[in-house]
Amino acid sequence: MLGMILTDLSVCTYTLYVIPGSHACRSAMLMLEHKQVPYRRVDIVTLLHPLVVRLHGFDAGGQTRTAGGRRTLALRLGDRFGTVPALAANGQRISTNHGIARFLDECHPQPPLFPADPEQRAAVEEVERWANATLQMAARRIPGAAVVREPAPFSRSSGDGRLGYLLYKRALTRRLIVPRILRGIFATSPSAEHDPMNELPPMLDRIDAWIADGVLGGAQPNAADFMVAPSLALILYRSDALPLFEGRPALELVDRLLPEPAPDARAARPS
Numbered sequence: 693m694l695g696m697i698l699t700d701l702s703v704c705t706y707t708l709y710v711i712p713g714s715h716a717c718r719s720a721m722l723m724l725e726h727k728q729v730p731y732r733r734v735d736i737v738t739l740l741h742p743l744v745v746r747l748h749g750f751d752a753g754g755q756t757r758t759a760g761g762r763r764t765l766a767l768r769l770g771d772r773f774g775t776v777p778a779l780a781a782n783g784q785r786i787s788t789n790h791g792i793a794r795f796l797d798e799c800h801p802q803p804p805l806f807p808a809d810p811e812q813r814a815a816v817e818e819v820e821r822w823a824n825a826t827l828q829m830a831a832r833r834i835p836g837a838a839v840v841r842e843p844a845p846f847s848r849s850s851g852d853g854r855l856g857y858l859l860y861k862r863a864l865t866r867r868l869i870v871p872r873i874l875r876g877i878f879a880t881s882p883s884a885e886h887d888p889m890n891e892l893p894p895m896l897d898r899i900d901a902w903i904a905d906g907v908l909g910g911a912q913p914n915a916a917d918f919m920v921a922p923s924l925a926l927i928l929y930r931s932d933a934l935p936l937f938e939g940r941p942a943l944e945l946v947d948r949l950l951p952e953p954a955p956d957a958r959a960a961r962p963s
């Protein structure tokens with residue numbers, strides 16, 4: 693079918709629509725894997741995804757996303773058409789990680805994605821909300837600022853990493869299209885003065901505090917862990933972000949849930 697690559701042809705009831713390397717999509721994949729629910733993954737060609745998921749009966753779950761304080765035309769259109777991850781399950785259409793987490797906990801209670809205790813649950817939901825509204829967009833714009841400044845090196849280095857290749861398999865396609873996505877959709881500027889990297893240390897401080905409080909990084913990962921870790925993994929595609937992570941519990945969290953692939957595993961992957 694136009695715009696799609698079937699990545700797993702085994703027969704199963706759940707189908708997850710994603711785009712390659714998306715941190716938001718990896719959150720849903722981690723939650724499905726946590727539940728040990730088998731699913732078929734459908735990779736949609738990036739930029740066709742709002743239309744493709746809409747044609748499959750999804751929407752964007754009523755989101756109103758902003759980037760750099762702006763609601764660009766493309767974001768408004770995406771919020772009108774649909775977003776990924778999108779989960780088709782037994783005839784139901786579940787849009788957004790927020791919806792997917794709750795659907796999974798209802799249909800597959802064990803292991804839970806939210807604590808049973810109401811106070812602890814409220815704390816996890818607060819972090820989940822922040823990760824969805826603030827961290828997920830910052831995670832696009834922090835590496836994005838480096839991409840729009842210097843597209844060529846990033847198009848080469850983003851061919852592999854904790855989330856796999858980012859958005860497009862071919863480096864030339866990434867070189868030509870990704871900077872346009874970042875500027876046009878996510879309002880990312882090359883200006884060093886307005887580099888969103890400045891927002892990273894306070895965000896890492898918040899995450900470290902939540903880990904210290906036991907809301908994140910517990911023995912049993914929860915929905916908020918699965919929202920936070922992929923965004924941190926995406927930020928780490930920007931090499932000068934790593935020193936800001938060194939020695940932090942936030943780095944341990946992402947290393948645990950989404951480790952850096954070993955160099956020999958990278959070499960063995962088909963290009």
Ligand SMILES: N[C@@H](CCC(=O)N[C@@H](CS)C(=O)NCC(=O)O)C(=O)O
Nearest residue numbers: 714716742770775776777788789824
């Ligand atoms: N925050 C939501 C939405 C995720 C999201 O923004 N997904 C992006 C891909 S990474 C998307 O589908 N964008 C479509 C568009 O902006 O048109 C979630 O976690 O489910």
